[in-house]
Amino acid sequence: MNRLTGIAVLCLALMGCSSIPSDNRALNFKTEMQSPVSGPTTITVTADSLLKQExxxxxxxxPLRPLPGKSFRSELDRKFAAxxxxxxxxxxxxxxxxxxSGEINYYDHERxxxxxxxGDSVRSIxxxxxxxxxxxxxxxxxxxxQGIRYSVMLTDSQP
Structure with missing residues (x-):
């Protein structure tokens, strides 16, 4: 059994992986989105999970929930956005x-x-x-x- 484990580890080491940097640090894809009336939503996933596949x-x-105390510029700002x-x-x-790419949907209620x-969106952009x-x-x-700020970053730090 130990010999089989050793062979498996050797095969994996010889195969390598082109999406991992040469110093073996895993890459993460960190994103942050914020509307003019919501707080920031930060999400980090491994970069390998987003590799293009057929x-x-x-x-x-x-989710972009309107926060109390924010000034609304339009009726859409009062809606829940996703x-x-x-x-x-x-x-x-x-x-x-x-x-x-993507789309922004506005809903009357978050459900x-x-x-x-x-639920049905009242507007889709x-x-x-x-x-x-x-x-x-x-x-x-x-x-x-709609004034939504979105930033993306490829990083080698842990989430």
Whole structure:
């Protein structure tokens, strides 16, 4: 059994992985989104989980709840917003670009059933596909409609 384990470990070591840096640090993809009336929502996932695959879309859902005391510019600011962002990292050493698209949906009420956001949106705003260049440990701002701030960063630090 020990011999089989040793062979398996040797095979894994010889195979290598092009998405992991040469010093064996795992890369993370850190994102932060904030509307003019919400607090920031920060989400960090492993960069390998967002690698582009055929017939697969990687999404991250950002709830943007209006906070009390914020000044509203429009009726949409008073609504619960949920941004669905589709993120793909092309395979290759270091994942130096990200393909980002999505949509922002506004709801009258925030309601969940079995952990899934439910209800009809009162307005949906598409986010067109953007290819964003990434530099390790430097945040990049992505322009979104309705004054929403969105930043992404490829990092080697732990979440």
């Amino acid at each position: 017939n697969t879309r990687h999404l991250i859902l950002y 941004a669905t962002m589709y993120i793909e990292l092309p395979p290759g050493k270091g994942n130096r670009t990200a393909e980002i 969940y059933e079995n952990g899934h956001l439910m 598409p986010v067109p596909l953007q290819t964003v260049p990434l530099t390790l440990n430097k945040p990049v701002s992505v322009s979104l409609p």
